[in-house]
Amino acid sequence: MAEIMLDGKTEEDLWRSYKKHRDTRIRDFFVKQYAPLVKYVAGKVAIGMPNNVEFDDLVGFGVFGLFDAIEKFDPDKHVKFKTYAVTRIRGAIFDELRTIDWVPRSVRQKTREVEETIRKLEASVGRAATDEEIAKAMRMNIKDFHNLMLKISGTSVLSLNEVWYSGEDNDKMSIVESIESPTSLNPDSIVEKEEIKRIIVEAINELPEKEKKVLVLYYYEDLTLKEIGEVLEVTESRISQLHTKAILRLRAKLSHIKKGIL
Numbered sequence: 001m002a003e004i005m006l007d008g009k010t011e012e013d014l015w016r017s018y019k020k021h022r023d024t025r026i027r028d029f030f031v032k033q034y035a036p037l038v039k040y041v042a043g044k045v046a047i048g049m050p051n052n053v054e055f056d057d058l059v060g061f062g063v064f065g066l067f068d069a070i071e072k073f074d075p076d077k078h079v080k081f082k083t084y085a086v087t088r089i090r091g092a093i094f095d096e097l098r099t100i101d102w103v104p105r106s107v108r109q110k111t112r113e114v115e116e117t118i119r120k121l122e123a124s125v126g127r128a129a130t131d132e133e134i135a136k137a138m139r140m141n142i143k144d145f146h147n148l149m150l151k152i153s154g155t156s157v158l159s160l161n162e163v164w165y166s167g168e169d170n171d172k173m174s175i176v177e178s179i180e181s182p183t184s185l186n187p188d189s190i191v192e193k194e195e196i197k198r199i200i201v202e203a204i205n206e207l208p209e210k211e212k213k214v215l216v217l218y219y220y221e222d223l224t225l226k227e228i229g230e231v232l233e234v235t236e237s238r239i240s241q242l243h244t245k246a247i248l249r250l251r252a253k254l255s256h257i258k259k260g261i262l
Contacts, residue, residue, distance in 0.1 A: 011081075012075060014026055014029070014030070015073065015075040015081070016075055018030070018070075019073075019074070019075065027070055030070050030081075031066060031067070031070065034066060034070075034081070034082070034085060035063075035066070037066070037082060037085055037086065037089065038059055038062040038063055038065070038066050038089055039059055039062075041062055041086055041089045041090050041093070042055060042058035042059045042061075042062050042089075042093065043055070044090075044222075044224065045058055045090065045093050045094075046058055053097070058093050061092055061093040061095075061096040061097070062089040062090075062092055062093050064092045064096075065085070065088040065089035065090070065091060065092025065093065066085060066088070066089055066092075068088050068092060069081070069084055069085040069088035069089065070085075072088070073085075107151060107152055110148060110151070110152060111152045111248070113138065114134070114138070114148070114149075114152070114248055115248045115251050115252050116252070117134055117137045117138050118134060118248055118249055118252040119252035119253075120137075121133055121134060121137055122249070122252065122253075128206070128207065128208045128249065131145060131146070131245075146241055149240070149241040149244045149245060150237060150240055150241060150244075152244060153240045153241070153243065153244045199254065200250075200254065203249075203250055203253040203254055204250065206253070207246055207249055207250070210232070210242055211242050211243075211245055211246035211249070212246070213232070214228055214232075214239055214242045214243050214246060215243070215246050217231065218243060225239045225240055225243065226239075
């Protein structure tokens with residue numbers, strides 16, 4: 001991105017000035033400058049969502065996250081605002097989606113069933129369960145299981161963004177944020193947070209290779225599911241299935257740990 005200028009000041013100068021004086025003119029400048037970022041994040045979130053979730057609504061939710069990011073951004077932490085803002089915008093969108101409870105009850109129930117089946121299977125066999133094993137345990141044929149994975153794919157995006165931890169000032173942290181953008185906490189919180197990150201990274205590393213690759217490309221390389229399909233030379237629906245299974249495996253692995261943290 002080209003260097004931002006206002007009244008001859010660089011972006012770094014503007015952030016330091018805003019942190020000190022809270023000039024609304026500077027805030028409005030940043031809102032206008034980074035508004036396209038809200039649409040970008042909303043566009044990524046919209047992929048795989050059911051038809052009842054409107055893109056414009058996601059953008060509206062994300063704007064609150066942008067305002068939050070501008071208010072809380074600390075230029076002294078040497079993190080790019082764009083990197084910091086993405087997690088805040090995405091978090092605001094998912095917070096609102098949770099509030100309006102957009103997931104149909106039947107889908108939510110099936111998601112829990114799959115997650116519990118994976119948890120029990122993988123605890124029993126000591127490795128990642130195959131599609132066939134999960135389908136058999138759920139008394140489904142493999143085709144119906146794959147269709148189910150597609151049906152719950154929208155909820156799986158929400159899963160990786162659910163809140164795991166509240167640090168200083170009740171500052172929320174999601175699974176994604178815990179790896180993407182660590183924040184400065186007091187020493188005791190840092191130790192606890194680093195342990196959470198270690199557990200999450202370990203759980204991700206235990207995923208089947210293709211599922212792990214999908215997570216890395218989607219969340220950290222910022223590719224869309226369609227783009228990942230082109231990279232891995234499979235259909236977008238197949239990538240959606242892999243993504244969903246990866247998230248459900250992570251939830252299954254981490255669910256008992258989460259109860260001890262929150």
